[in-house]
Amino acid sequence: MTQPIRLVVRRTSDVSLPVEVSTRIPSVLDAVHESVEILARHAFAGLTPTPECERLRNKLKTLLCESLANAIVYGHHEDPTKFVGVRIEVDTTMVRVHVTDTGDGFDPAAIRPPLDPADLDRETGRGLLMIHKLADSVSFNPQGNSICMTLRRP
Amino acid sequence: MGFTATKDKGGVMVVQVDGQLIVGNRQELKQLVQEALDHSERKFLVDFSKAGYIDSSGLGALVSISKKVREQGGELRLSGLNEDLRSLFELTKLDTLFSISDSTKQALAAF
Numbered sequence: 001m002t003q004p005i006r007l008v009v010r011r012t013s014d015v016s017l018p019v020e021v022s023t024r025i026p027s028v029l030d031a032v033h034e035s036v037e038i039l040a041r042h043a044f045a046g047l048t049p050t051p052e053c054e055r056l057r058n059k060l061k062t063l064l065c066e067s068l069a070n071a072i073v074y075g076h077h078e079d080p081t082k083f084v085g086v087r088i089e090v091d092t093t094m095v096r097v098h099v100t101d102t103g104d105g106f107d108p109a110a111i112r113p114p115l116d117p118a119d120l121d122r123e124t125g126r127g128l129l130m131i132h133k134l135a136d137s138v139s140f141n142p143q144g145n146s147i148c149m150t151l152r153r154p
Numbered sequence: 155m156g157f158t159a160t161k162d163k164g165g166v167m168v169v170q171v172d173g174q175l176i177v178g179n180r181q182e183l184k185q186l187v188q189e190a191l192d193h194s195e196r197k198f199l200v201d202f203s204k205a206g207y208i209d210s211s212g213l214g215a216l217v218s219i220s221k222k223v224r225e226q227g228g229e230l231r232l233s234g235l236n237e238d239l240r241s242l243f244e245l246t247k248l249d250t251l252f253s254i255s256d257s258t259k260q261a262l263a264a265f
Contacts, residue, residue, distance in 0.1 A: 029177050029178065030178060032176070032177050032178050033174070033176060033177075033178030033179065034178075036176075054206075055238060058206045058207040058238065059207075059238070061174070061206070061207050062207045062208070062209055065176045065177060065207075065209035065211075066209050066210060069177045069209065069210075069211060113246070115246070115247050117247075117250070120217070120247060120248065120250070120251045121217060121221055121251075122214075122217070123214035123215070123217055123218050124210070124211075124214055125210075126210040126213055126214070126246050127209070127210040127211075129210075129245060129246060130209070130210050130242060130245070130246070133241070133242070133245050
């Protein structure tokens with residue numbers, strides 16, 4: 001990691017209010033894993049570690065990996081001076097993840113994953129498909145440079 | 155967390171994924187398999203029984219490794235995928251590209 005990650009965690013004694021974890025991550029692919037682990041640890045800090053919770057945590061980590069890698073590679077072209085914004089809200093019913101870059105954005109409808117037999121050898125292009133599969137709902141801002149992914153809590 | 159490589163009695167290189175196969179460590183796996191290919195290894199089993207999550211970069215790395223192994227006349231199998239991980243292979247249709255076994259034992263017997 002090139003520089004420390006500064007995390008802001010908002011947690012209150014009122015359980016009806018969401019726990020909020022936010023940070024900015026430098027656009028370096030090597031920073032993704034550590035950032036994902038730290039974010040998931042803090043977002044789920046108060047949760048009982050049941051198998052269902054562990055499953056949810058792994059889904060959250062995969063969604064973070066996908067969206068951060070997309071923002072870093074396609075949004076910021078791996079420019080380490082640019083930062084990706086991440087905000088995670090956890091309440092009693094759901095986990096919501098917002099990932100925002102400062103790039104031009106893209107049209108998610110234009111992405112075609114390599115599903116034809118002749119294309120299966122392609123190394124890339126499956127990220128968005130996986131995000132839609134793992135998250136219970138997915139939305140983008142009009143510019144296409146900010147994604148919001150929601151996971152329902154078991 | 156990373157990868158643990160061992161060779162079984164039948165000459166299969168068993169690579170265990172510890173924790174995750176993602177954008178941050180996929181190169182390490184690619185390098186490990188490439189070096190083994192350079193040392194004339196041809197049978198590979200990637201075991202996911204200790205893996206928690208895989209992202210699309212990890213899947214892409216497996217696709218790339220599989221191609222290289224096939225080009226060298228070798229064989230690559232996967233095992234130990236939990237329900238969530240297996241569903242990602244089905245979603246991306248990569249279950250049709252890879253030979254997937256439930257357990258390491260079953261996978262080793264299939265070589």
